[in-house]
Amino acid sequence: MSELAVKTRNGVARIHHRPTWAEIDLKAIEFNLRQVRRHIGKGINIMTVVKANAYGHGTVEVSRVLQDSGVDYLGVATTDEAVRLRDHGITAPVLVLGSVLPAEVGIAVEKDITLTLCGDGLFDAIRKETKDGRKLKAHIKVDTGMGRVGIWHEEAMDYIKKVSSEKGIILEGIYTHFSNAGRDDFFTTYQIEAFEKLLSSVEKNWIKIPLRHAANSIATVDLHRAHLNLVRPGLVIYGMYPKYTFPKIIKLKPALELKTRIVFIKDTPPGRSISYGRTHITQKHTRIATLPIGYADGYGRKFSNKADVLIRGHRARVVGKVTMDQTMVDVGHIPLAKVGDEVVLIGKQGSEEIRAEKLARAADSIAYEVVCGISNRVPRIYKR
Numbered sequence: 001m002s003e004l005a006v007k008t009r010n011g012v013a014r015i016h017h018r019p020t021w022a023e024i025d026l027k028a029i030e031f032n033l034r035q036v037r038r039h040i041g042k043g044i045n046i047m048t049v050v051k052a053n054a055y056g057h058g059t060v061e062v063s064r065v066l067q068d069s070g071v072d073y074l075g076v077a078t079t080d081e082a083v084r085l086r087d088h089g090i091t092a093p094v095l096v097l098g099s100v101l102p103a104e105v106g107i108a109v110e111k112d113i114t115l116t117l118c119g120d121g122l123f124d125a126i127r128k129e130t131k132d133g134r135k136l137k138a139h140i141k142v143d144t145g146m147g148r149v150g151i152w153h154e155e156a157m158d159y160i161k162k163v164s165s166e167k168g169i170i171l172e173g174i175y176t177h178f179s180n181a182g183r184d185d186f187f188t189t190y191q192i193e194a195f196e197k198l199l200s201s202v203e204k205n206w207i208k209i210p211l212r213h214a215a216n217s218i219a220t221v222d223l224h225r226a227h228l229n230l231v232r233p234g235l236v237i238y239g240m241y242p243k244y245t246f247p248k249i250i251k252l253k254p255a256l257e258l259k260t261r262i263v264f265i266k267d268t269p270p271g272r273s274i275s276y277g278r279t280h281i282t283q284k285h286t287r288i289a290t291l292p293i294g295y296a297d298g299y300g301r302k303f304s305n306k307a308d309v310l311i312r313g314h315r316a317r318v319v320g321k322v323t324m325d326q327t328m329v330d331v332g333h334i335p336l337a338k339v340g341d342e343v344v345l346i347g348k349q350g351s352e353e354i355r356a357e358k359l360a361r362a363a364d365s366i367a368y369e370v371v372c373g374i375s376n377r378v379p380r381i382y383k384r
């Protein structure tokens with residue numbers, strides 16, 4: 001295979017000549033969602049988080065599958081991500097998890113996008129945009145210890161009263177976010193207790209807020225107390241584990257594989273330096289293969305001299321600095337390796353597997369950063 005045809009809904013759209021691509025298994029996403037559903041039990045809503053191009057997997061394609069699987073809500077980071085979903089025919093409820101500026105209220109009302117409220121800055125814009133009787137759907141974000149957007153939990157009650165008495169707002173939800181779930185049980189318990197306390201004062205004040213949520217992937221898997229009536233998983237939906245002990249609790253299938261092909265190989269004597277900065281010097285006679293992928297594709301410089309790739313079912317180490325468009329690997333121990341061979345950077349080949357979580361750890365990063373860093377230059381091929 002020397003070219004990649006990427007299909008869109010209306011036929012073949014783009015031909016890619018460079019053999020570097022990501023394969024997205026949409027069935028794996030459906031599988032992971034079913035696993036999460038089974039794990040949390042009945043009666044709890046699911047908001048799947050599809051921000052950052054669905055963690056690199058492709059927002060529109062992934063959201064369509066999730067919508068067809070009946071998720072209750074989609075979570076995005078920005079108004080633009082939400083508008084993109086609407087413009088591609090996604091009708092499921094969409095919440096923007098970030099804080100927005102007044103200029104974004106108009107489009108949210110127009111496209112039925114739910115906004116996060118956590119301050120007074122939007123009230124004028126909301127009144128103006130809802131003068132004609134339309135409404136803005138909103139969730140209030142409460143800060144119980146993340147120190148990011150959100151109204152401090154001690155000050156939240158007055159704010160909730162104010163929002164709930166605004167004519168133009170449908171107050172549909174209230175939520176908080178954990179800063180160290182799965183790692184600091186003491187602090188996470190403090191956060192959930194502060195949130196529960198606030199929810200009970202909301203009830204005492206006869207204010208009804210239908211959706212109450214706190215759980216990211218870690219809390220969805222490991223902290224039932226935080227499920228409330230909606231969970232908000234991202235990472236686990238894509239089949240990655242946020243904690244190395246989780247494979248014992250829930251079975252997930254990684255949905256993304258990152259692949260390329262060897263485009264060049266040469267015999268290399270001892271003492272030759274490989275790539276910029278000469279950080280690798282060959283110790284013996286070997287063969288060095290060049291792969292057409294680099295940091296402009298999201299295969300970061302942090303993988304230099306640290307990551308492995310799979311070739312003919314064997315591991316091969318990245319040698320020297322990853323460059324913008326090309327990466328070298330030592331294939332001296334794989335005598336059959338030749339130009340054109342498929343190379344797996346994330347995923348399975350034979351009995352070997354490179355998981356994004358492990359690749360991340362080797363490079364002092366996290367799986368989140370590895371997958372959402374895969375750039376637009378890498379075509380996504382969807383498997384059903």
Ligand SMILES: *Cc1c(COP(=O)(O)O)cnc(C)c1O
Nearest residue numbers: 049097177216217232233234235
């Ligand atoms: C990204 C995000 C999530 C999802 O987090 P995961 O760890 O990927 O499950 C949930 N809630 C908020 C507010 C987020 O920003």
